[in-house]
Amino acid sequence: MNKGGHRLTTNNAIINKLFTQNMFKDLLNHRTPPALTQVAQQYIPSPEALSYGEILSQMYQFMSQTYRNEYFYQNTLLMKLLLGKHSIHTTTALTQVPIGNSIADFVLINGKAVVYEIKTELDTFNRLRGQLEDYYKAFDHVCVVTSESGFSKLKSELADTPVGIYVLNKQNRLSNKIKKDPIRDASSVNHRSLFSLLRKKEYESILFAYYGELPSATPVFYYDASYARFAEIPLDEAYVRVLNELKKRNRVEKDDISEIPDSLKSLAYFANISTKERLLLCEYLSQQFRG
Template sequence: MVENNAILNRFFTYRILFDLIYGNDNSIYETVIKRYVSDPEDKDNGKIISEIYKFMSEKYRNEYFYQNTLLNKLLLEKHDVDTTTALRQLPIARSKADFVLINGKAVVYEIKTELDTLERLRMQLTDYYKAFDHVCVVTSENHYYQVLHILSNTPVGIYILAQGSTTSLIVKKEPTEYNTCLDHTTIFKLLRKREYENIVLEYYGKLPNTPQAFYYNECLRLFSNIPILEAYALTLKELKKRNKIMITKLDKVPYELKSLAYFSNFSESDWKKFNSFLSTRYGR
């Protein structure tokens, strides 16, 4: 059954979303509808997606389901879009952080669904602590005791995504600050050119005057000479500027699609197409 449902991992993606809102034929959407939706001709696309998501919530809670829940429960319900920034799939050393939330502090949330194994967890956590000082594992009730054993006597937090008609996020252990392993080079590699230039300019008052071939390494050298906790704080300040979105737009997005919409960087034209697609009856 799990293998049969794997197509859902390909459905809630940015490529599929943009295909659909711009009216492109998409075989994955058609296949998913045939498999999970009854009488689709009587429903608009928003209703169809809601039914697909409901199936996922009951039978196939994949990474998108967890990520979307985190965005809804933490960013939208607990925090504020205007003062908090979420990032996803952020490359850190050998790993990718599933979900990062930045407000006064930054927390990496590593997702381990009931469909995942825990084989790489220790390595991933080691990588994350090179770039961030708060880390939390979000997992299922099935994995809880194994995760608890792995994370005993560590600063890593543990959240459980409970099963049930109303998906709740249960805090078993809050993450605590651990900054001993912060690493200049790992942190620097998180940054885009404009971001590390802003940091160098703020700290030194000027940018390096060096040939372009040596510019990146010179910026890295200057960044590495900033005390690590100050470099970290300046990095969070820059990362927090990413993914800015008007809450008035996100408020109108169905719960099931809030994560996709938040991270899609929609233009005004995209928003209009998106809203039109959701309200259009399937097949028209």
């Protein structure tokens, strides 16, 4: 597929622009994403003979063997865990969740919540300690997902911690042989971090369910008044209620996500794709590439 011997090294920035929400929006609106055109011309022999969907699938396969970036890891987690191990009707995945000074790559919520911090072969571990500390302020199970070489570096560093380590092996499977399961640790979970996860309608739902009323405050003081009432809820109960609210996000129908090509499943899920959008997308992906 790679028509030039060194193209991957010089054009990985283009590949990183390929599987993004901006690209996905273009596809939904039947616009050819500029990144797709660039990649097709540089990596695909005779792209005009293929459909848009075939080009994306070929590029995704290429990435699986040569350039496993953060999107590839995230998409694999979604397919292996949410769609493979759990049920889309009882489990919710979130991405890019701000927690303290960090942003959680992937959070899976069913009976419990697990944060998955992705560290690909392309990443360093320089900020990992601070990220893990932030995540434990809002969630009680945390994992690092990394490569086999990453596991070798992390296993001693995280040996005496509750942090789990999962490995995406060279066969692009989450290894059952090379891993460290996470241990529950709620010692750092606090009301402020939990409240910061919530949107207005979500914390209002919690407060109304618990107190039977919402705070009486002017708009400028409403957020602080709401937090003050939230902070009075026992922490264990507040945690469960927050997870229940977060689980209501990303309600995607199974048929809508199952019809999407594997290479785009994560983008479709986190865009909350509708049935109409799925039909439009599949129609466009079947069209012949026009450059």
